[in-house]
């Protein structure tokens with residue numbers, strides 16, 4: 001019943017068909033309780049079990065040790081832009097930021113309200129169409145913040161920079177898409193609505209020893225330690241988004257985990273980039289292959305007059321969400337974990353016959 005269309009939207013985005021089926025069933029009757037998941041207490045044993053399984057799956061999929069807390073929060077990745085700085089950066093300290101797009105720029109703007117910000121590198125000069133290389137990172141920084149995958153501009157860090165300071169990474173549009181060197185990170189955060197689940201929950205994985213060091217008074221809800229102490233249930237957590245995220249993580253595990261996702265994603269991205277590079281009607285917006293995102297593939301028509309006819313041809317073939325972000329134009333195909341290769345092939349077929 002699901003997967004009627006090939007869904008290339010950037011987020012909220014495609015979810016695995018079996019996950020949607022299980023979520024729909026839980027809305028009718030959750031675990032034979034005779035109640036919908038939408039109407040049960042977040043303190044019921046049934047939901048506490050969901051929360052525990054969700055945390056265990058994050059730990060298992062990404063290899064997250066007990067040095068880190070795994071939190072399910074609200075407020076979106078946009079709130080993490082300031083919550084991360086409030087919790088990790090004093091007024092008299094400096095954090096490094098790498099500016100690779102609109103989301104990085106927003107994180108920089110928010111952090112400046114709480115401490116010193118040293119922008120270590122920026123690709124703004126190229127309309128963010130590359131990832132800066134060989135970035136000089138001084139010592140003495142509290143942390144180095146980066147946007148691992150730039151949803152709008154179609155770029156992604158293939159490797160994470162070497163630093164003395166822990167990395168703080170916005171992984172909203174790539175979480176669970178590849179294996180991670182966890183030892184490099186102090187904090188990872190991600191809005192769920194691309195690779196993890198539906199909108200409404202934000203994942204934070206935070207190294208516990210970095211907390212409790214800032215001098216300012218933190219509002220209770222914005223202090224990571226509050227949510228650690230109460231296992232993400234200090235207040236009512238987003239029950240349904242957490243449930244659907246848990247189902248999605250179960251699905252990732254059943255596919256072979258993030259290692260299998262990594263192969264599947266590289267394979268799909270290659271299929272699409274090969275066609276973009278081969279087809280004389282299209283051009284990739286990210287010329288440097290090492291900077292290309294495996295999640296959000298951005299390209300443009302060589303002849304601007306082809307833009308609307310191509311989008312029409314996509315629609316006619318059931319390929320939706322291919323229009324680029326309004327700040328970039330052109331086309332963007334988001335091909336997250338749950339996007340099957342057959343859907344990418346459907347888009348490639350439209351390009352070939354266009």
Ligand code: PMP
Pocket residue numbers: 011075076077078079103147149150151152170171172173191192
């Ligand atoms: N960071 C990145 C990389 C994003 O793609 C987005 C958009 N979903 C955000 C942050 C903002 O996320 P949210 O809407 O959850 O605040």
